[in-house]
Amino acid sequence: MSMTGPLPGGPGAENPHEPGDDFAVTELSAQAVRLPLWRRKPLLIVGAVILAAYVVLAIVGPFVVDDPRATDPANFLQSPSADNLFGTDKFGRDVFARAVHATRLDISVGLIIAVSAMILGSVIGVVSGYFGGWVDETLMRFTDIILAFPGFVLALVLVAAIGNSTLNVTIAVTVAYIPYFIRLTRAQVLAERELEYVDGARLAGNGPWRIAFRHVMPNSLGPSFVQATLVAGWAILTVAGLAFLGVGIRPPTAEWGVMVAEGAPDIITGQWWTALFPGGMIVLAAMAFQFIGDELGAEEFV
Amino acid sequence: MLRYLGKRLLVSVATVLGIVIVVFFIVRVLPGDAALVRAGPYATEEKVEEIREAYGFSDPILVQFRDYMGSILRGDLGTSIRTNGSVTEELLERLPASLELAFYAVLLAALIGIPIGIVAAARKGTWVDAGARVFAVLGSSMALFWLGLLLLYFLFYRLRWFPGPIDRLAIGTEPPGTITGFYTIDAALRGQFGVMIEAFHYLALPVLTLGLVLAAPILKMVRASMIDALESEHVRTARAVGVPGRQVLFRDGFRNALLPVTTAIGIVFGYMLGGNIIVEFLFAWPGVGRYAYSAIQVNDLEALQGFVIMVGVLYLTLNVVIDVVYAWIDPRIRLGKKVQA
Numbered sequence: 001m002s003m004t005g006p007l008p009g010g011p012g013a014e015n016p017h018e019p020g021d022d023f024a025v026t027e028l029s030a031q032a033v034r035l036p037l038w039r040r041k042p043l044l045i046v047g048a049v050i051l052a053a054y055v056v057l058a059i060v061g062p063f064v065v066d067d068p069r070a071t072d073p074a075n076f077l078q079s080p081s082a083d084n085l086f087g088t089d090k091f092g093r094d095v096f097a098r099a100v101h102a103t104r105l106d107i108s109v110g111l112i113i114a115v116s117a118m119i120l121g122s123v124i125g126v127v128s129g130y131f132g133g134w135v136d137e138t139l140m141r142f143t144d145i146i147l148a149f150p151g152f153v154l155a156l157v158l159v160a161a162i163g164n165s166t167l168n169v170t171i172a173v174t175v176a177y178i179p180y181f182i183r184l185t186r187a188q189v190l191a192e193r194e195l196e197y198v199d200g201a202r203l204a205g206n207g208p209w210r211i212a213f214r215h216v217m218p219n220s221l222g223p224s225f226v227q228a229t230l231v232a233g234w235a236i237l238t239v240a241g242l243a244f245l246g247v248g249i250r251p252p253t254a255e256w257g258v259m260v261a262e263g264a265p266d267i268i269t270g271q272w273w274t275a276l277f278p279g280g281m282i283v284l285a286a287m288a289f290q291f292i293g294d295e296l297g298a299e300e301f302v
Numbered sequence: 303m304l305r306y307l308g309k310r311l312l313v314s315v316a317t318v319l320g321i322v323i324v325v326f327f328i329v330r331v332l333p334g335d336a337a338l339v340r341a342g343p344y345a346t347e348e349k350v351e352e353i354r355e356a357y358g359f360s361d362p363i364l365v366q367f368r369d370y371m372g373s374i375l376r377g378d379l380g381t382s383i384r385t386n387g388s389v390t391e392e393l394l395e396r397l398p399a400s401l402e403l404a405f406y407a408v409l410l411a412a413l414i415g416i417p418i419g420i421v422a423a424a425r426k427g428t429w430v431d432a433g434a435r436v437f438a439v440l441g442s443s444m445a446l447f448w449l450g451l452l453l454l455y456f457l458f459y460r461l462r463w464f465p466g467p468i469d470r471l472a473i474g475t476e477p478p479g480t481i482t483g484f485y486t487i488d489a490a491l492r493g494q495f496g497v498m499i500e501a502f503h504y505l506a507l508p509v510l511t512l513g514l515v516l517a518a519p520i521l522k523m524v525r526a527s528m529i530d531a532l533e534s535e536h537v538r539t540a541r542a543v544g545v546p547g548r549q550v551l552f553r554d555g556f557r558n559a560l561l562p563v564t565t566a567i568g569i570v571f572g573y574m575l576g577g578n579i580i581v582e583f584l585f586a587w588p589g590v591g592r593y594a595y596s597a598i599q600v601n602d603l604e605a606l607q608g609f610v611i612m613v614g615v616l617y618l619t620l621n622v623v624i625d626v627v628y629a630w631i632d633p634r635i636r637l638g639k640k641v642q643a
Contacts, residue, residue: 043439145320148614150573157325157610160598161332161339237445241580244447247598260447264584268466272455279448286443294439 047291054285058107061100068093068101068254077271087273089263098254099278105249106256107285109170109239114232116174118224121181126220128182129189130212136186143179151176152238159247169248173238177231181224188220226296233289240282256282306629314622321614326370329603331363340383342601353383357604379608384600389608393590398483399470400582400589403508404574405484410513411520412567418517419524419563424551426529434521441518450511450584457507464506467586471500508585512578516570523566527559534558561632565624572620 038045072092080087086095128139146154151173158172192198193216201211242248243257244264251258256278263274333339337354354360358369373380379389422434457463470485471477478488478497486505489498531537537554541547545554582591590609597605 043436141316141320144317145324148317148321148618149610150613150617152579153610153613156579156594156598157328157606158332160601160603160606161328163333163339233443237443240445241447245579245583245595245598260445260451264447264451267451267455268459270455270459272451272459275451276448276455279445279451282445283443283448286445287440290439290443294435 041295043291044295047288047295050284050288051292054103054107054288057100058104061103065097065100066094068098069252070094070097077266077274079271080273086277087271089259089274090266095259095263095274095277098259099256099281101254102256102259102278103281105166105254106236106239106282109166110232110236110285110289113170113174113177113235113239114228116170117177117231117235118181118228120174121178122185122217122221122224124178125182125185126189126212126217129186129220130193130216131208139182140186143182146176146179149176151234152241155238156242156245156247159242164248164250166249166253169239169242172248173235173242176238177235180227180231184223184227185217185220188223189216192216192220226293229289229296230293233286233293236282236289237286307626310622310625314618317618318615321618322371322374322611325607325610325614326367329607330359330366330370333603335359336603340601340603374611379611380604382597382602382605384597384602384605389605392593392605393608393612396588396590396593398480399587400574400578400591402470402484402486403505403512403578403582403587403589404571406505406509407512407516408567408571408574410509411516411570414513414517415520416524416563419521420528420551420556422521422525423528423532423555431525434525438518438522438525441515441521444515444518446511446515446578446580447584449514450507450581453507453511454584457510465504467507467584468504469586469588470504471497472504475500508581508587511584512574512581516574519570520563520566524559524563527562528555531555531558561628565628568620568624572617572624 070093072088074092075088076090076092078084078088078092084094084096086099089095089098124139128136155169155172155176158175159168162168162172189212198211198216201215206215239248240255240257240260243250243255244261246261249255249258251262259278260275260282263271263276263278266272266274267276330336337350337357337359338345340357341350341353358366361369377390379393381387382389382392385392418434418437422431425431454467458466465472475497477485478492478494481488481491485501486498489495489501532551532555537550540550540554579591579594581587582589583595586592590612594606594609596602597609
């Protein structure tokens with residue numbers, strides 16, 4: 001039977017440390033540190049490259065491709081060609097142009113949701129964790145309730161109630177993801193507030209709010225930042241999934257989920273390109289965020 | 303044990319109450335004019351007024367809340383605007399279809415996730431492990447509708463291995479008489495093996511879509527807890543005294559990893575209980591998810607509200623069951639001691 005994986009006292013420990021090398025570096029990872037980043041975390045690089053491509057596409061794309069709304073009824077449901085890289089849909093619109101235009105909307109909505117959920121969730125998490133008591137108790141019971149719904153279902157019913165619009169979808173999906181950040185930050189704060197620097201800050205005469213937000217919060221955000229990369233990917237999936245069901249962003253907006261919804265009926269008659277190309281862009285974007293989050297060590301919530 | 307049970311139940315009842323209140327807030331208070339939202343954008347003034355009267359939306363909000371709570375406690379989830387039928391009855395009618403889909407999807411996910419997870423843990427750091435990790439990441443970032451469409455295109459349109467999105471059975475096939483509500487099992491029990499095979503054929507694509515995606519979290523959980531178990535001291539001791547590798551892997555490794563794995567499967571199943579709206583819509587599966595989809599299309603918020611409450615309660619119930627089973631198996635939990643899960 002073979003022992004696999006690096007072990008403490010294994011090959012890494014035989015190499016003598018260089019001075020200053022031992023700062024926060026265990027013997028276990030001393031060897032790993034000398035490898036280039038792409039060897040240690042290949043998926044991080046892959047994810048970052050894909051994401052960078054999306055960002056460039058979101059910024060530059062709309063200036064380069066054709067009008068996403070231009071119809072050409074004579075030229076409908078054409079398979080991919082040099083003229084129409086992703087083919088045309090049932091109205092003769094260029095699927096490539098629409099998919100590129102959608103990039104800006106989908107990527108920014110995903111990022112906005114992740115960042116807003118992180119900010120709101122962290123603030124609530126800090127209050128809950130630092131102050132404790134009945135505030136904490138109330139907030140935790142509330143997050144329990146929200147977490148009892150699958151996030152997708154919660155966002156769905158919220159949009160159904162407050163009405164279809166891109167803004168409402170953004171709000172609804174943000175609300176669904178806030179509890180995860182509350183939990184994450186709270187757990188972090190609970191450990192953090194026991195540390196000596198907090199006592200120090202208190203002795204120096206800082207008030208509780210100042211300690212909570214100026215001292216404890218910045219030190220508790222690490223895991224949330226990592227989590228936010230995963231949430232950005234999931235948010236893109238959720239928004240597209242809602243649009244696929246006809247909730248939220250609506251046709252004729254060029255949005256990936258809307259495009260998949262419009263193209264889905266074509267699949268069973270063999271015109272795969274109208275739905276599979278925009279759908280593939282969704283999955284690839286979500287994958288890029290997932291790669292990055294995974295390599296940064298995000299905690300998975302099943 | 304009884305104390306633990308009592309406490310757990312009390313918290314759950316409070317959470318169910320919370321779910322019901324939150325849903326009330328979302329579907330009655332948030333929309334501003336509840337009747338207007340339900341009537342839709344093209345309704346006449348009379349229609350809106352009619353709905354307002356029929357559903358008591360002109361009553362003060364607290365009176366509405368009292369009536370709402372009253373009917374929910376009686377198990378009455380309201381009347382659908384779309385069909386005029388009882389939401390409770392309509393949901394219960396469709397639940398077996400969703401449960402059958404969920405059951406096979408989770409089964410497939412476990413059959414994929416568990417073996418791959420074990421192998422990945424046993425061969426940690428090798429290319430097998432790397433491959434498993436890529437599969438897990440792909441699963442976590444997969445859009446169900448995209449995978450479903452992909453499978454429809456290849457396995458239905460191209461290869462004709464499986465039927466297209468129609469229903470649980472072909473048009474014209476008489477469903478087997480209800481015993482369990484699962485067509486595959488009912489057909490087998492009644493000896494209609496042709497119908498059973500047909501039911502499996504219609505299940506195949508939605509089950510494959512969900513199973514492949516749900517395998518990812520199970521795989522991750524199996525791998526992580528297997529690694530924990532394999533790196534523990536008792537495994538090291540077992541290896542040191544010369545217990546054969548395979549025996550260590552299954553007797554000392556997998557058996558200890560089984561608890562967290564059961565939990566993961568339970569949670570995934572809980573997620574599926576509400577029916578998956580996207581997959582049921584895509585494959586025209588007549589379950590509760592598709593019911594919710596139809597409700598959304600016409601702003602039938604009563605039906606949607608019933609669906610959401612049902613999902614929340616089922617999900618919570620399952621979690622309680624898992625917790626209790628877990629506590630029963632592992633005394634450290636009910637005694638309130640921390641364990642590494």
